[in-house]
Amino acid sequence: MAIELRRPERAFSIRQLCMEFKVTPRALRFYEDKGLLSPAREGVNRVYHNRDRARLQLILRGKRVGFSLADIREILELYDEKDGGATQMACSLKKYRERIVELHSQRDDIDGAIAALEEGCAWLEKQLLDVRPDLLPQADDYDSVLRGRLVGVPGHG
Amino acid sequence: MAIELRRPERAFSIRQLCMEFKVTPRALRFYEDKGLLSPAREGVNRVYHNRDRARLQLILRGKRVGFSLADIREILELYDEKDGGATQMACSLKKYRERIVELHSQRDDIDGAIAALEEGCAWLEKQLLDVRPDLLPQADDYDSVLRGRLVGVPGHG
DNA sequence: GCTTTGATTGACGTTGACGTAAAGGTGATC
DNA sequence: GATCACCTTTACGTCAACGTCAATCAAAGC
Known part of the structure; x- marks a missing residue:
């Protein structure tokens, strides 16, 4: 068909x-x-x-x-075996649910970590700007980071 | 003070x-x-x-x-040692940035996984509802899951 | 036919994050 | 004063997720 x-x-x-x-x-x-x-x-x-x-x-x-x-x-x-035993399915459903809960809290953790790291970055930049501005990363460095993020994922479909 | x-x-x-x-x-x-x-x-x-x-x-x-x-x-x-060497600080700043990028993509992955798992849950529920509705989790089960999520984090301050 | 290149199957090594067991010290309690 | 509960250090064990190495086989090119 x-x-x-x-x-x-x-x-x-x-x-x-x-x-x-x-x-x-x-x-x-x-x-x-x-x-x-x-x-x-x-x-x-x-x-x-x-x-x-x-x-x-x-x-x-x-x-x-x-x-x-x-x-x-x-x-x-x-x-x-999507047609497999119903009991097995119910068991899996439970595991799925548990994992979803875990993933949510993991996501919260990640959000927290991102916030903390960004705060740390801001602080570091401020300090470096005062003391050794020559050590601060340049614009093209950021570019390479961004590129890295774009090509890093193979086939995210 | x-x-x-x-x-x-x-x-x-x-x-x-x-x-x-x-x-x-x-x-x-x-x-x-x-x-x-x-x-x-x-x-x-x-x-x-x-x-x-x-x-x-x-x-x-x-x-x-x-x-x-x-x-x-x-x-x-x-x-x-937030007063430590400037070079060390610049190095750490770079690592922070890299980790932030990683965390972002990790978060995307988690979002995807959550979506996939929820889809799977929906499918499983639908099947079970047809075949063995008695195996579906009851309301108080959900309650326990929710409680588990609330008390699972020790002192998230 | 011979060598190179890449695939295969064991089998053992490695790394991170602990577990576990041994051997002992310390204070409270029965 | 013996037991118990809990602490300590030292040292070896374990488990997941591969890495690495050896021995072998098979098709390809010269």
């Missing part, structure tokens, strides 16, 4: 995925070992398809927000 | 601090070993004062937002 317009089924080598997401082959094999990935094989070599790529994205995002690999595995398993 | 109205100088035993912040004595001694804390001694026993308590708060908050203990140590040191 529905033609998959924007997801042509692609295959990736381990190198391709590693370069795209800036991880090592070791990491991908490790995730496979832990049951987070299960790429196809072409002979003995691993072949990753769209599904594996999507899962890898979830893995890395999960890591960035503080999930352990074990947590991530549970979540991925849930995505798989 | 200024009377310390809201910060009566208090002393805490290691146990008191541990219970208040839900950490183990081992952790506190570990932080001390790493130069993050330096409580007074009463004989051979450790005595923590307001300053130590405040530093511990910073340590734990720092951990929650992804700082390593080494990072936290740098920050704490900076808070101490």
